[in-house]
Amino acid sequence: MKLSQLLTATLREAPADAEIISHKLMLRAGMIRQLAAGIYTWLPLGYRVLKKVEAVIREEMNNSGAQEILMPAIQPAELWRESERWDQYGPELLRINDRHKREFCFGPTHEEVITDLVRREVRSYKQLPLILYQIQTKFRDEIRPRFGIMRSREFLMKDAYSFHLNDQSLEETYEKMYSTYTKIFNRLGLNFRAVIADSGNIGGDKSHEFHVLAESGEDQIVFSKNSDYASNLERALIDLGEEAHKLESARGIEVGHIFQLGKKYSKCMKTNCLDEHGKSITLTMGCYGIGVSRIVAAAIEQNNDEKGIIWPIAMAPYQLALIPVNMHKSVRLREAVISLYKKLLDNNIEVILDDRNERPGVMFSDMELIGVPHRFVFSEKGLDSGEIEYKARTINENKNIKIEKAIAFIKEKTSSF
Structure with a gap:
C-alpha cells in the first residue's frame, strides 16, 4: 500500500476528551473516528488490525472443532422473555419496536438466539457435543461510554456456545476453550492472566475471565507466580488448608470470558434431545466470549511508548x-x-x-x-x-x-x- 492512497490522517495531538493512551493513539494514528458517543468508524489502518485479530481467533476456534455461523443482530423480545432476561437485563438492552409494534432488541449477547436455534435443529445425541460461534457486532447501551473502543456502545465480539448431554462433556469442552483462548492470546503477543470470576448477568456455575495486564485496566486481579491461582480481587479467597503463596496484584483489562452455563437457558427454553436410550434430556450449555475490538485497545495499552504504538507482530497493520x-x-x-x-x-x-x-x-x-x-x-x-x-x-x-x-x-x- 502507498501511504498517499491510504485514507488516513495522523494527528500531532490527541483530542482533549481522549482519556486513556489507546484512545489517544488510535485517534492520532488515524485508526478510528467517532461518529457518536461510544460509536466509531474504523478507518483502513485500524480495520487491518481488527481483521488480523479476527483471523487469529477464527483459525484457533476452527482448530478447536467449533463451527462458524452468523446470527441476527436484531432479536425478538419473546425469546428474552422466555429466558426471563427481558426485564432483568436493564437499560443496557437497546429495545426497539417495528412498524407492527412488535418488540425487539439489539443483541448484546446471543444465548437466547442460539438456544432457540439448537432446540429446532438438534434432535439426537449423535449431534453432540456441538460448538457454534460467530464474530459479530454487538450493541450495549452504556450509561457512560468512554475510553474510545474500550467501553463503547457498539463493539465486535466473538461469542461461542456449546451444547452437551451431561456435565462431563461440558467440562471437557470448557477445558478445550480455556486452552484455545490461551493459544489465541499467546499468538496475539499479549501478556495476560486467566482468573476465576463471577458469571454476572450471563449466569451459570463456573467462569474464568482473561485479562490483559495494563495499568489502565478497570479490574484489580491477584495471582500467584508459584501456582496457577489467579482471581478477581473480590473472588480472591485463600484456602487455609492448602500451602499459602504470596499473591501479587495487577490491573487488568478483560478481553475474554468463558462460562459453564449448565441448564440456565436450556431448561426454561425447553431445549432437549434424545439420548442413546431414547430418553429426552435437557441439554447442558457453555458460552465463551472474546471482545475482538477491545483486544486492539488492550494491546495498545500494554504496548506503547512516547513515540506511539508498538504492535505485537501478529497485530501490526503492516510488517x-x-x-x-x-x-x-x-x-x-x-x-x-x-x-x-x-x-x-x-x-x-x-x-x-x-x-x-x-x-x-x-x-x-x-x-x-x-x-x-x-x-x-x-x-x-x-x-x-x-x-x-x-x-x-x-x-x-x-x-x-x-x-x-x-x-x-x-x-x-x-x-x-
Whole structure:
C-alpha cells in the first residue's frame, strides 16, 4: 500500500476528551473516528488490525472443532422473555419496536438466539457435543461510554456456545476453550492472566475471565507466580488448608470470558434431545466470549511508548515501512524504490510505502506513531553505496544492509509472523 492512497490522517495531538493512551493513539494514528458517543468508524489502518485479530481467533476456534455461523443482530423480545432476561437485563438492552409494534432488541449477547436455534435443529445425541460461534457486532447501551473502543456502545465480539448431554462433556469442552483462548492470546503477543470470576448477568456455575495486564485496566486481579491461582480481587479467597503463596496484584483489562452455563437457558427454553436410550434430556450449555475490538485497545495499552504504538507482530497493520528520503527530487531513487516495493509485495511482505512529499522526520514520526515493526530507509547516498538502512521499532540502533539482500533480510525478520 502507498501511504498517499491510504485514507488516513495522523494527528500531532490527541483530542482533549481522549482519556486513556489507546484512545489517544488510535485517534492520532488515524485508526478510528467517532461518529457518536461510544460509536466509531474504523478507518483502513485500524480495520487491518481488527481483521488480523479476527483471523487469529477464527483459525484457533476452527482448530478447536467449533463451527462458524452468523446470527441476527436484531432479536425478538419473546425469546428474552422466555429466558426471563427481558426485564432483568436493564437499560443496557437497546429495545426497539417495528412498524407492527412488535418488540425487539439489539443483541448484546446471543444465548437466547442460539438456544432457540439448537432446540429446532438438534434432535439426537449423535449431534453432540456441538460448538457454534460467530464474530459479530454487538450493541450495549452504556450509561457512560468512554475510553474510545474500550467501553463503547457498539463493539465486535466473538461469542461461542456449546451444547452437551451431561456435565462431563461440558467440562471437557470448557477445558478445550480455556486452552484455545490461551493459544489465541499467546499468538496475539499479549501478556495476560486467566482468573476465576463471577458469571454476572450471563449466569451459570463456573467462569474464568482473561485479562490483559495494563495499568489502565478497570479490574484489580491477584495471582500467584508459584501456582496457577489467579482471581478477581473480590473472588480472591485463600484456602487455609492448602500451602499459602504470596499473591501479587495487577490491573487488568478483560478481553475474554468463558462460562459453564449448565441448564440456565436450556431448561426454561425447553431445549432437549434424545439420548442413546431414547430418553429426552435437557441439554447442558457453555458460552465463551472474546471482545475482538477491545483486544486492539488492550494491546495498545500494554504496548506503547512516547513515540506511539508498538504492535505485537501478529497485530501490526503492516510488517514493514519503506521510507524514501527526497524521492521526489530523484528519478533514479524513485525507480529504485518502486522496484524494491514491487519485489517486497511479490514476496508477500506487508509493506507500506511512504510516497508523500514530506520531510524525513515527519515520515519517521508517523511510522513510529502507527507502530510498524520494521523500517527501511532508502536514500541517494544509500543507492550510491548499494545499501539500505534498517531499523526495528523497538530498537534505537540503525543497521545498513546490502540492497540485494533486503528481501531475504526482512523475510527472516518477519518469518515468525
